[in-house]
Amino acid sequence: MIVTLTDASGCRERVSASGGSGAGPSGGRRVGGVTPALPTPADVDSAAERIAPHARRTPVLRATVDGRPVVFKLEQLQLTGSFKLRGALNALLAGPRAERVVTASGGNHGLAVATAAGLLDLPATVYVPESVPAAKARRIEATGAKLIRHGATYAEAAGAAKTDAAAAGRRYVPAYEDPLVIAGQGTCAAETVRAESDVDVLVAAVGGGGLAAGTVLGAGGRPVVAAEPVGCAAFHAAVGAGAPVDSTVDSVAASALGATRVGELPFAILRDGASSVLVTDAEILAARDRLWEEFRLAVEPAGAVPFAAWLAGHVPGDLPCLILCGANTDWTPA
DSSP states (O other): OEEEEEOTTSOEEEEEOOOOOOOOOOOBOOBTTBOOBOOOHHHHHHHHHHHTTTSOOOOEEEEEETTEEEEEEOGGGSGGGBTHHHHHHHHHHHSOOOSEEEEEOSSHHHHHHHHHHHHTTOOEEEEEOTTOOHHHHHHHHHTTOEEEEOSSSHHHHHHHHHHHHTSTTEEEOOSSSSHHHHHHHHHHHHHHHHHOTTOOEEEEEOSSSHHHHHHHHHTTTOOEEEEEETTSOHHHHHHHHTSOOOOOOOSTTHHHHOOSSOOHHHHHHHHHHOEEEEEOHHHHHHHHHHHHHHHOOOOOHHHHHHHHHHHTTOOOSSSEEEEOOBOOOOOOOO
16 A cells, blocks of 8 residues: 655655644633633634644654545654643643643543643643553653542542642643633644645544544534544534533543543534544454554554544545544553
8 A cells, every 4th residue: 555644844755555822712602501712713723833842743644545545643643642732732831820730631631731731840730530541640640740549530530630729829721621722632633734735524533522623623614523432422422412411431442532521612613513423342443453454553542433433434525634643552462
């Protein structure tokens, strides 16, 4: 097969492979009884300028799979191993400087906030559920941040973190329920469409919805597909109910996509901006293994969800971009 590797500045290399700081967010819409500011495409542009000195401009990989062209956005190569650094950096750079940064996360967001805080010389405390994967906990602690295991779910960890953050001089950075975080995540899609203008649809995995919502803002008007595991489908449940609702969390991708409900701010963007598709755990694991076998791309299960959706025929378009969002896993290739 022929693949083309492109960095975010548009420089390309064709190779053969074998194997089968601006103003804050603006705009508004009623969400959950209030009218918060929703981020806009202009906020994504501002975020891109703000985070540029610190975040990697991750490459894209053009390939042909099963006779069809596809573009992979290799966001698993981002600092910290996931897209989450983008939103964390944007929130910390655009907001007021705190004496200590506090957050809660199932893993990737906590690592991103801890790393972003370290880059900006800020101390950080990260609350995680007791079920956090060992690889993610180890990497958070390696940044020098204080790691606190609390509760069985993300919601319980977040409650403890918010109590901690209420102390004077501290700032809580949400994983996805924040306009600055969403705008930062949107820089991933914006980079992609600048480098690969012929991409005609983008696919992002959904947990709390920050990446998918940011993708809608950064896609330049292109369609966006929001993909989730069948057993971990907070956005899909919200679409059916007409609003965010509690949903089950039972999937091989739960450590990254295990939000019990999609965020209200992301949902306000996604409900009219993205289509919802579901994939099974078996499809996710098969997609993850195929990424390794054919491209030597190692991703965590959440990172393989867009590829699984595409392989299953759930993605329209002639040249889709699949965002491989993370690689923080203890998985060992067979």
